[in-house]
Amino acid sequence: MSAYILQRLIQSVLVLLAVSIVVFLAVYGIGDPIELLVPPQVSAAERAAMIRRLGLDLPVWQQYLSFLGSALKGDLGTSFVHGVPAVELILARLPATFELVLLAMGLAAVIGVPLGLLAGLNPESRPSRAIMAGTILGFSLPSFWKGMMLILLFSVALGWLPTAGRGETVSILGFQTSLLTLNGLKHLTLPALNLAIPNMALMIRLVAAGTTEAMTQDYVKYARAKGVRRQRIVGRHVLRNILIPVVTVAGMEFGSLVAFSTITETVFAWPGMGKLLIDSIYHLDRPVVVAYVMLATLLFVVVNFLVDVLYAALDPRVKLTGEMA
Amino acid sequence: MTTPLLEVRGLKTVFHDLAGAWPAIDGVDLAIQPGEIVGLVGESGSGKSVTGFSLVQLIDPPGEVVAGDVLFKGEDLRQASEERLRSLRGDRIAMIFQDPLMTLNPVLSIGEQMSEAILEHRKCSRQEALTEAAKALSRVGIPSPETRLKQFPHEFSGGMRQRVAIATALLNAPDLIIADEPTTALDVTIQSQILFEVQKLSRETGTAVLWITHDLAVVAELADRVAVMYAGRIVETGTVDDVLSTPRHPYTLGLLGSSAATVAPGERLKQINGAAPSINARPSGCPFRTRCERALPVCAQIDPSPQARDDGHSYRCHNPVPEGIAP
Numbered sequence: 207m208s209a210y211i212l213q214r215l216i217q218s219v220l221v222l223l224a225v226s227i228v229v230f231l232a233v234y235g236i237g238d239p240i241e242l243l244v245p246p247q248v249s250a251a252e253r254a255a256m257i258r259r260l261g262l263d264l265p266v267w268q269q270y271l272s273f274l275g276s277a278l279k280g281d282l283g284t285s286f287v288h289g290v291p292a293v294e295l296i297l298a299r300l301p302a303t304f305e306l307v308l309l310a311m312g313l314a315a316v317i318g319v320p321l322g323l324l325a326g327l328n329p330e331s332r333p334s335r336a337i338m339a340g341t342i343l344g345f346s347l348p349s350f351w352k353g354m355m356l357i358l359l360f361s362v363a364l365g366w367l368p369t370a371g372r373g374e375t376v377s378i379l380g381f382q383t384s385l386l387t388l389n390g391l392k393h394l395t396l397p398a399l400n401l402a403i404p405n406m407a408l409m410i411r412l413v414a415a416g417t418t419e420a421m422t423q424d425y426v427k428y429a430r431a432k433g434v435r436r437q438r439i440v441g442r443h444v445l446r447n448i449l450i451p452v453v454t455v456a457g458m459e460f461g462s463l464v465a466f467s468t469i470t471e472t473v474f475a476w477p478g479m480g481k482l483l484i485d486s487i488y489h490l491d492r493p494v495v496v497a498y499v500m501l502a503t504l505l506f507v508v509v510n511f512l513v514d515v516l517y518a519a520l521d522p523r524v525k526l527t528g529e530m531a
Numbered sequence: 532m533t534t535p536l537l538e539v540r541g542l543k544t545v546f547h548d549l550a551g552a553w554p555a556i557d558g559v560d561l562a563i564q565p566g567e568i569v570g571l572v573g574e575s576g577s578g579k580s581v582t583g584f585s586l587v588q589l590i591d592p593p594g595e596v597v598a599g600d601v602l603f604k605g606e607d608l609r610q611a612s613e614e615r616l617r618s619l620r621g622d623r624i625a626m627i628f629q630d631p632l633m634t635l636n637p638v639l640s641i642g643e644q645m646s647e648a649i650l651e652h653r654k655c656s657r658q659e660a661l662t663e664a665a666k667a668l669s670r671v672g673i674p675s676p677e678t679r680l681k682q683f684p685h686e687f688s689g690g691m692r693q694r695v696a697i698a699t700a701l702l703n704a705p706d707l708i709i710a711d712e713p714t715t716a717l718d719v720t721i722q723s724q725i726l727f728e729v730q731k732l733s734r735e736t737g738t739a740v741l742w743i744t745h746d747l748a749v750v751a752e753l754a755d756r757v758a759v760m761y762a763g764r765i766v767e768t769g770t771v772d773d774v775l776s777t778p779r780h781p782y783t784l785g786l787l788g789s790s791a792a793t794v795a796p797g798e799r800l801k802q803i804n805g806a807a808p809s810i811n812a813r814p815s816g817c818p819f820r821t822r823c824e825r826a827l828p829v830c831a832q833i834d835p836s837p838q839a840r841d842d843g844h845s846y847r848c849h850n851p852v853p854e855g856i857a858p
Binding site for chain 2: 423424425427428429430431432433434435438442443446447450520521522523
């Protein structure tokens with residue numbers, strides 16, 4: 207187990223290093239932020255001073271090395287636009303995104319797994335076909351369009367739910383959350399639904415395919431021959447087997463939603479990390495973009511590790527040893 | 532003669548496909564007395580396993596049991612409700628499957644898979660169920676059963692898994708165990724250990740066993756009576772001694788002749804010509820006639836009906852093997 211953790215740690219550091227190089231070069235290639243940062247009326251001398259202060263006069267490799275140097279000390283740079291440390295800026299936005307994604311993944315699992323079971327148990331029935339057809343829609347509708355349609359329906363036409371913002375929040379353990387106020391929940395519903403729909407579709411398809419396959423397995427027939435009730439066969443024998451791929455995908459999706467729910471946060475003006483990312487790219491706020499991608503990578507590394515641990519808990523055949531990965 | 536524990540009459544199970552319904556078994560008659568071990572023998576595709584599953588109505592589409600009676604202690608299982616069948620399965624009639632690798636759920640502990648067989652049939656605590664499971668494991672010769680219950684199927688060898696399946700079958704002291712080629716996947720030493728244990732347990736508990744196998748040697752070692760199956764029907768049945776020493780059906784004789792034990796070392800095994808007909812290409816009349824050395828013209832026209840002697844030895848043949856021709 208400890209050999210396994212050590213190996214994963216080394217891998218993670220290498221991944222982070224590789225990502226940092228790629229991101230740094232990519233952001234450098236997008237354009238020169240100084241044009242956006244400095245108002246046109248500023249004198250040439252002030253402009254040159256500013257370039258020097260931000261370190262933009264150095265060649266790219268020197269900029270990278272100085273970034274790496276301070277990154278090793280835990281400093282991922284200071285926002286050009288906001289003048290505060292990039293990490294601080296991002297982490298301040300994290301709770302908003304986190305609660306949004308938590309609710310979205312919760313919805314996807316709570317609705318997706320039972321519907322998937324239903325569709326998988328009687329694949330030929332009419333409701334199952336309707337569910338499966340619905341999943342194709344869920345996958346393929348673009349997020350921005352779906353978001354706008356949700357607003358159109360629930361906010362504009364029906365007037366049930368607000369269109370934008372985070373609503374009332376309360377403070378729990380120093381974090382602001384909308385999950386615990388009615389007004390906050392109302393604000394959360396539409397963006398969470400928008401994020402949940404494609405994941406729900408994914409869960410349904412995964413669970414349905416897994417269920418259909420598992421039901422033909424000998425262990426199911428054997429359980430029936432033992433006189434085990436159908437509810438238990440489905441709820442324990444089958445579900446336990448298909449949860450393994452579901453957990454893997456849910457973990458990966460969780461990471462990707464936290465890092466890149468940009469479109470939904472933009473459509474619903476949700477003050478989360480995705481909104482920050484898109485704004486920072488507009489303003490060529492290099493340190494924030496780089497720090498963001500680094501944190502997102504770290505998040506994926508952590509989530510993948512947790513999925514592996516969960517895997518070992520779910521599947522008794524999996525042992526976390528050094529040779530595995 | 533006492534009332535049989537299980538009496539099967541004219542059982543017919545078909546498999547549907549686009550071209551129609553093909554009978555996998557057609558007119559199976561079988562009786563099992565309480566505490567008796569009956570061997571059901573036949574080649575691959577003869578319908579042995581389908582018979583086993585049809586008895587407990589565990590035939591899934593595209594298969595369907597379409598005719599016949601299955602009387603278990605006088606109750607017709609074909610008319611029984613799904614819930615009634617569920618309450619009998621695993622409790623009064625237990626099954627052991629062919630492949631011990633596939634039948635245990637890989638992600639559930641042995642303890643859970645054994646105790647559920649108890650908990651689904653009677654009210655008792657999980658702990659009591661586990662205690663009984665541990666007892667059953669030690670009865671089939673698995674050491675340190677408490678530890679074993681916490682383990683998962685992949686931590687057991689093939690022979691151990693099959694012992695688990697046998698122990699599971701014994702949990703509710705059933706009246707009948709249907710064992711579908713349970714030793715086929717095991718090596719010979721393990722096989723004979725398991726045969727010995729099953730025989731012993733059957734004697735001790737009074738449990739009847741229907742042992743489905745393609746191996747006559749297993750039947751000779753284990754069973755009281757034997758039923759030989761060919762192309763979806765039972766062609767010869769009687770006590771093991773009768774049938775194996777004086778086989779009357781040419782197919783039984785052929786099976787005996789192709790077993791290695793009956794041939795002197797170095798001599799070629801006598802095999803039965805051809806292969807068993809598939810379910811959609813069975814010949815008219817007697818289904819065995821195309822492979823039979825003793826076939827007469829009548830065999831192509833009339834399907835022979837069973838001829839029974841007083842001692843229960845019966846066979847379906849127009850031109851039976853004369854008595855006294857030892858294989």
